[in-house]
Amino acid sequence: MDDTLEVAMTSVLEQLDPGAFEVLVVDDGSTDGSLEVLKRLKAKFANFRFITLERDRKRKLGWTRNISILAARGQYVLLHIDADDQWEPYLTEFVELFHELEIASGKDFHLSGQQTGIGKRDLLLKFGPFENVYRCEDRNLMMKLANRGLLLFMDYSVYRKRLSRPKSKQFQKSWTDLFSQMLFELRQDELGLRYFKTQLLAPFKQGHQSFKIRVIRALWVIPMFLFLASMRKLKMR
The missing domain is CATH 1.10.10 (Arc Repressor Mutant, subunit A)
Structure with missing residues (x-):
C-alpha cells in the first residue's frame, strides 16, 4: 500500500480542519515502505498520528479497527479510510450532515454512507466491537447496530477515486x-x-x-x- 498511501492520506488531511480533526492510521506490521510514508506525513501534518503494531497472524482487520477506535482522542469517529482511495473535499460536508441529523433526532446513532460512516466513539465501543475477522467486519457491526435501532443508512456517496495499482x-x-x-x-x-x-x-x-x-x-x-x-x-x- 506504500504506492498509494501518501496520496490517499494527503487527500484527507488537506480537507480537514487540523484544529477539529485528527487522522489516525494503524500500521499493522507492514513490510513495505508504508512506515516511511507515515513518518513523512507526521512531519508535515500536526493533526496526523500513527500507531505501529508487530505482525500478528491472529489479529485480523476487525481487531485492528478496534485498536484505532480505542486510540482515537475525539468524541466522534469517522470510519474508515482505505489506503488506496483519493478523497474529494466532501468529508466535512458528511460530518456536518451527521450533526444536523443528530440534533434533529436527539438520539445517539451511527450514520453509514456508501463508503464511510460516523458516530460516537463510545457508542461503537459499547455496542461493538468489530469482530476479529479479515473480511465483512464492517457489515457485521452495522447489522449489530441495526438490530438495536442504532443505525441510520443514507445513500450518500463521498466522492472518491480508486488509485491505480x-x-x-x-x-x-x-x-x-x-x-x-x-x-x-x-x-x-x-x-x-x-x-x-x-x-x-x-x-x-x-x-x-x-x-x-x-x-x-x-x-x-x-x-x-x-x-x-x-x-x-x-x-x-
Missing part, C-alpha cells in the same frame, strides 16, 4: 472480496437462504453488475451454500 493486485483483491462477502451473507441464518435464492436468479434479471459477474456469483453460491449446510449438520450431531 498493479492489475494483478486489483484482480486478486476483487475476487477475494467477492468470495468473502458471499460467504458472510450465506452465514446469516434465514437471510442466508434468501441471499442464496437471489444469487441463483440474478443471471436472469437485470442488475447493476455485469452479466458475467452475476453468472459467476450464481455458480459460486451453490457449492458454498452446500458446504455451509453440511457444516451446520456436523455441528448439530
